[in-house]
Amino acid sequence: MTLYLVIGVCLLVLLALRVPVALAMIIASILTLLVDGTVPMIVIPQRLWGGLESFPLLAIPFFVFAGVLMNHGGGAEAIFQFFLTLLGHIRGGLAYVNVMASVVFAGMSGAATADAAGLGAIEIEAMKKSGYRPEFAAAVTAASSTIGPIVPPSVPLIVYGVMAQVSVGELFIAGIVPGLLMGVAIMVVIAIVLRKEKHPVEGRSSVGDIASSFLGSFWALLAPVVILGGIFSGVFTPTEAGAVAALYALILGVIYGGIRWHNIGAMVVEALLTTAQVTFIVAAASLFGWVLTRYGFPRFVADMLLSITADKHTALLLIGLAMLLAGCFIDALSLLIMMTPVVVPIALAFGIDLTQMGVVLVLACMIGLNTPPVGICLYIVSDLARVPMMAVAREMIPFYLALFVTLILISLVPLLTTYLPSVIKF
Structure with missing residues (x-):
């Protein structure tokens, strides 16, 4: 003690x-x-280095680089423009486009901050020009950005898989249904909120315009199909998919004209800085987790939870709630890495599926990206929309509720995360 x-x-x-x-x-x-x-x-440097000796971690710099290339290369804008042509004539269509574009973009980058900072800049500006309140535009963007790390591929799920020794491929498959549920929940909130607000709509696009927009964005829309199709068909592993994603994003950038030789260096540096931050945290968490395990802290917490409840679903929900609260004060990825060594033994003690646990943890951490006082995505979108952070946070309240309901569902209904991995085998 x-x-x-x-x-x-x-x-x-x-x-x-x-x-x-x-x-x-x-x-x-x-x-x-x-x-x-x-x-x-001597154990300290050994554990710090040992935490990085994992092949799947090689995917992280590639997926981070892919997200950077998509944002700067024009792929993100092409995706947004296609959905705008398709849904712009619907009342509140731009808000729905925001969510749909994030779902597709998630199949390329796997990072919430990449979605919020890159695609979000396009979305918020378009919504403001169409008469949407800036704080509402920022709230929709922040909420939709949480889908990125749930829909495969996902950098946080890779990190969790490495630390929990769970198949990254299974985690990717497990995130599909929860990610789609999040998108639906966010769009339901949009529909409810916009019933009281009147927004101009775009003219209905002709079949020719839709076809032209589709052809113009075809290669960007195909990116998730190439990456996920390659993973699920066994053509390449989830780790190798990172390199494929980066190469594909680079080709897209050349096709759309957003990437030139003179600006590739800056993009590489941006991706390297993010990767260095992630890997340093992973190394630190490896030492931290080993110390906690050596002195029996996970078992101590498990015994405390068992004294409260013997039901594994309730225990999982309590863990998710604890992560939500901690996410208000600790950066999401840092929290995930720090807590994984603690909660995995608890999950094993309760008989909780580690794949389900991973999706619950990542979703709880992603909600934390949008909660004050340290929510990174909240700061990003408030800066892009030029509105106070707390104004965006107030606008986020119904979206918090929608995401919280999704968290409860995937905590209490294991099939939402375990069924697809049981059907799709590598």
Whole structure:
């Protein structure tokens, strides 16, 4: 118990002092080992390095690079323009286009921040020009960006799969139904909110215009088909899919004219900075998780949960709620990496499917990306829309409820995440 207090208090104090999460985990782990005094310090660099010795992690820089290329290369705008032609004549059509474009873009980048910062800039500007309230446009964009890490491919699911030793391919398949449910839930909220608001609609596009727009965006729309089709058919592994996605996005950028030799270097640097941040957190979490496991902290938490409930679905929901609360104060990916070593043994103790657990954890963390005070996507969209962050957060309330209902559903109904992986085998 003394060591639990040491690592817990140290971590909380460091986070309160705004020390980066990765450094906070490393410092708390080192201090705990020093207090124990029985573990040689050579273990620290071994565990830090050991956390990165995993082949699936190679997919992360490629998917990050693919998202950067799609945003700068014109692929994201092509996707948006096609759905605008298809749905622009519907009342509130631009809001629905926002969601649909995010679902398709998710099949390429796998990152919420890439969706919010790249595609979101296009969506918010278009909605503002059409008379939508800026805070509503920002809220829709923020909500739809959470779909990206659930619909495959997904960077957070790759990280979880590596740390929990779960098949990344199965996790990708498990995210399909929850991702679609999220899209439907968000669009239901849009329909309810816009009943009281009148927005201009685009003229109905002719069949020729739709066909022309489809042909213009065909290669961008085909990207998820190529990537996911290749994964599910066994042509390449989920890890290799990252390289395929990056190459495809590069070709798209050349086709749409958004990529030139002189700006590729800046895109590479942008992707490398994001990748370095992720891998550093993964290494820190490897050490942190090993320390927690060595001193039996996951078993301690599992016993506490068992004293509250013996039902695995209730336990999973409680874990999801705890992640939601923590997500208000800790960056989403950092929280996922930090908590995975804690919750996986709990899941095993309760008999919870680790694939279902992964989708629940990632969804809870993605909701955290849009909750104040540290929600990154919330800051991104409020900056793009030029409105106060708290104004966007207030507009997000019905979307929070929709996403929370989705979280409850996938926590209480395992088939939503486990059925497809049981049918589609690699």
